[in-house]
Amino acid sequence: MKSDQKRVVIVGAGMAGLTAAAYLTRANFNVTLLEKNDRVGGLVGTFESNGFSFDAGPRAFVNSGIVKPILRELGIEFDFLDNVITLGVEDQLFRIHSMDDLQEYQRILVHLYPENRADIEQITAIIRQLSEYTRVLYEFDNPNFVDLKKNRQFVFKTLIPWTFKLLHALRKFNQYNQPMEDFLKRLTANPSLTDILIQHFFRKTPTYFALGYFYVYLDYFYPRGGTGALSNLLEEYVLARGGTIQLNTKIAEVIPSESRVVDADGQSHPYDHLVWAADLKTLYRCLNLTGLDAATTANIEAESQRKQSARGAESTFLLYLAVNRPPAFFEQHGGEHLFYTPSRQGLGETNQAERLRLVEHFDQVSKEEVFAWLKKYLQRNTFEISVPALRDSTLAPEGQTGLMVSCLFDYSILKNVETAGWYDEFKAAFESHVIRILSESIYPNLAEDLLFQFSATPLTIQKVSGSSEGAITGWSFETTPPVVNTLKDIPKSVLTPIPHVVQAGQWAYSPAGVPIAMLTGWYASQSIIKQAKK
Numbered sequence: 001m002k003s004d005q006k007r008v009v010i011v012g013a014g015m016a017g018l019t020a021a022a023y024l025t026r027a028n029f030n031v032t033l034l035e036k037n038d039r040v041g042g043l044v045g046t047f048e049s050n051g052f053s054f055d056a057g058p059r060a061f062v063n064s065g066i067v068k069p070i071l072r073e074l075g076i077e078f079d080f081l082d083n084v085i086t087l088g089v090e091d092q093l094f095r096i097h098s099m100d101d102l103q104e105y106q107r108i109l110v111h112l113y114p115e116n117r118a119d120i121e122q123i124t125a126i127i128r129q130l131s132e133y134t135r136v137l138y139e140f141d142n143p144n145f146v147d148l149k150k151n152r153q154f155v156f157k158t159l160i161p162w163t164f165k166l167l168h169a170l171r172k173f174n175q176y177n178q179p180m181e182d183f184l185k186r187l188t189a190n191p192s193l194t195d196i197l198i199q200h201f202f203r204k205t206p207t208y209f210a211l212g213y214f215y216v217y218l219d220y221f222y223p224r225g226g227t228g229a230l231s232n233l234l235e236e237y238v239l240a241r242g243g244t245i246q247l248n249t250k251i252a253e254v255i256p257s258e259s260r261v262v263d264a265d266g267q268s269h270p271y272d273h274l275v276w277a278a279d280l281k282t283l284y285r286c287l288n289l290t291g292l293d294a295a296t297t298a299n300i301e302a303e304s305q306r307k308q309s310a311r312g313a314e315s316t317f318l319l320y321l322a323v324n325r326p327p328a329f330f331e332q333h334g335g336e337h338l339f340y341t342p343s344r345q346g347l348g349e350t351n352q353a354e355r356l357r358l359v360e361h362f363d364q365v366s367k368e369e370v371f372a373w374l375k376k377y378l379q380r381n382t383f384e385i386s387v388p389a390l391r392d393s394t395l396a397p398e399g400q401t402g403l404m405v406s407c408l409f410d411y412s413i414l415k416n417v418e419t420a421g422w423y424d425e426f427k428a429a430f431e432s433h434v435i436r437i438l439s440e441s442i443y444p445n446l447a448e449d450l451l452f453q454f455s456a457t458p459l460t461i462q463k464v465s466g467s468s469e470g471a472i473t474g475w476s477f478e479t480t481p482p483v484v485n486t487l488k489d490i491p492k493s494v495l496t497p498i499p500h501v502v503q504a505g506q507w508a509y510s511p512a513g514v515p516i517a518m519l520t521g522w523y524a525s526q527s528i529i530k531q532a533k534k
């Protein structure tokens with residue numbers, strides 16, 4: 001290390017920590033990335049099981065004008081494959097190739113709920129309008145990653161006109177910044193129709209996000225080799241530029257007055273700057289405030305209180321299946337990436353009062369009732385299904401196919417089930433219900449050709465990522481998030497009241513996901529680069 005090189009410690013080697021590390025090694029900082037797991041990527045990763053490759057987290061990436069431009073700006077070459085989304089309810093399926101396919105969605109909805117034709121026409125008109133605003137936001141490369149000095153024509157011809165469109169879109173988003181459930185209730189009295197439209201989004205998702213998502217379906221891509229290829233490329237980049245990545249290192253204490261973190265083995269890691277790119281409740285739990293002045297301590301304690309009293313969003317229950325059928329079968333039945341709802345009935349009360357009872361009054365519910373609820377919850381739910389081998393044929397043995405099937409699931413219910421001692425039985429019941437439901441609907445007789453199966457629950461996700469409440473994208477929408485949640489303020493999302501500590505990742509800004517994790521990783525790196533220049 002050169003004597004003038006600033007030491008940056010980054011905690012958490014997910015997409016946020018890796019992005020911050022990439023930019024800081026490029027700017028010649030002395031970077032150490034500390035990660036509790038034995039691999040990088042955090043919630044993103046691809047693993048192998050008996051010759052099948054499965055994705056652990058996102059089934060594909062949404063570019064959002066952020067992911068590809070960051071990789072391009074870093075000079076990281078990557079090979080990405082198309083990822084066409086299919087939406088389906090019962091036997092009605094369609095693939096989304098352009099915004100024109102919204103017509104087909106409308107036709108299917110009218111076919112399923114003919115009595116609601118007028119409501120559906122009004123709702124699809126709003127979906128079209130909000131998706132067009134989403135297009136403004138997503139279609140354009142984030143200007144942070146375009147060299148504006150070298151590209152003056154771009155500034156006048158493209159950037160300035162786009163900025164006006166963006167401001168208009170953001171104003172519209174503000175008008176639709178209300179929970180999707182409340183908004184749709186005003187447009188239709190049919191709860192099944194509402195459920196079918198939104199039950200695969202987190203509860204209380206802002207309307208602009210959920211109803212503008214039709215455009216986002218067009219923005220997905222899949223890296224060759226699986227989603228984990230992206231985190232591996234960032235890891236290689238950091239190592240090639242002299243960064244250190246220390247795996248199996250869990251940070252247990254942060255001591256800002258001494259500018260050091262301490263890992264679970266008692267090893268100290270001194271820093272000039274710290275980037276916390278992991279769960280934020282954990283950061284505030286790990287803080288040792290000795291030696292800080294009274295005003296700073298009071299600020300930090302107030303912030304800690306805000307964070308600890310907020311909750312993470314819903315988690316996911318994920319089923320992995322290895323099937324002795326060729327990918328061509330799945331190509332004909334839904335394709336590589338689908339959101340599939342086996343029943344038009346919708347979740348209704350199973351996701352409202354009945355679910356709440358399992359969360360809040362579990363001790364008053366019998367085991368039979370819990371398992372009966374699970375069966376009904378799965379029968380009426382929407383599943384996200386992904387088939388890696390349909391994008392990249394090397395991801396499964398010849399003539400066979402791996403599938404990931406998931407639905408949103410409450411961490412608290414699993415926690416209650418575990419405390420009751422029924423965890424393994426519950427997992428087995430989840431697996432057999434989902435296999436039966438798929439065998440009776442989209443994949444006829446699937447159960448007969450299964451080679452093996454296993455599943456991951458919200459508790460698995462919590463354990464792997466250290467994510468509070470097993471949340472897969474940060475804070476819940478059900479209460480005001482304790483972080484920045486307006487796009488214009490996003491540069492501030494990385495600031496903390498803790499001296500020389502910035503934050504990044506899915507807990508730093510809401511709503512989040514991979515693009516926001518990477519963007520906040522970039523903002524964290526820029527904040528440090530700026531401070532170092534002072």
Ligand SMILES: Cc1cc2nc3c(=O)[nH]c(=O)nc-3n(C[C@H](O)[C@H](O)[C@H](O)COP(=O)(O)OP(=O)(O)OC[C@H]3O[C@@H](n4cnc5c(N)ncnc54)[C@H](O)[C@@H]3O)c2cc1C
Nearest residue numbers: 012014015016036042043057058251278466505506513514
């Ligand atoms: C099933 C699933 C589906 C998803 N689908 C999508 C999608 O379609 N689109 C989308 O945009 N996003 C999706 N996401 C969310 C997305 O994966 C995350 O938002 C994003 O990867 C978060 O990155 P991060 O770096 O902020 O956090 P993480 O990936 O959680 O990384 C944090 C890292 O910190 C480490 N860590 C935690 N505590 C400590 C400690 N004390 N010491 C050291 N290390 C620690 C963890 O091990 C982890 O590696 C999905 C996630 C899952 C699980």
